[in-house]
Amino acid sequence: MAAKKPKTETDFPKRALTLATWNINSVRARQDLMHGFLQQYAPDILCLQETKVRDSEFPHDLFVQHGYAHRLIQGQPGYNGVAIFARFPIELAEARKLVGRDDKRHIAARLPDGTVIHNYYVPAGGDIPDPKKNDKFQHKLDVLAEMTAWSKGLGRKGKRHVLVGDLNIAPLESDVWSHKQLLDVVSHTPVETEGLLALQKTHGWLDAMRHFVGPSEKLYSWWSYRSPDWEKADKGRRLDHVWLSPDLAPALKGCQVVKAMRGKEKASDHAPVLATLDLAATGG
């Protein structure tokens, strides 16, 4: 299948740019899906989580064909893995080890205007929501605590950060299909939801997805593979996020979950989230 002629623009755009974040659940298994997404939506920046591939086996060609000449990759065999693609030059700002582990769960890109995009893949946390019985849940809480300390350290004024990724927590009641039924389910337990909202407060992060969708309206980005009819059952959760530094709030022009991607052949269980940012509209 021949790709549509990709955008040839390689300079940092003066117009608003589009940024997508997507837990792709194996980038090699989703090449057709990715091709369709890039052809239709062609974001300027693409942040991936769960690439599940070592760097030497990353399928670069697909992204090059679609006009992403610049990339930052942190991969490992089988699990985790994050990547950032751009049409214009980006620098590696940081690739953090979370809680001292070598898991590839974070990478950050600096854009030409100085804005830093942080791409996170927070651990899912296993099945049992008790840190004493479940090391994976303890690890998730440790990552959340470390991110909170990191976010505090960013300060507030004059900052241009974007935090995206699969945070594996659905913080609001309307971020899950049933608040009551999920209170004991990892991703929506009080220690997680309160922890994530506390993290949000440290830097005054703006929740870009919720900026356009009221708190009483359901909003999901993930639907389990285990539901035989995911769309009809609609038992979703909002696990994926796009957050902006307070100084970038005026830049936010739009944000949507591209739910159609969940319904495609060989879909990821996550849908991509697409944000439109006019970084020139910040007064800074």
Place this chain on the structure above:
DNA sequence: ATGGTTGGGATCCAA
């Protein structure tokens, strides 16, 4: 209360 599905890389783990 239970089990349901997927991908990776080995015959099970993580999600």
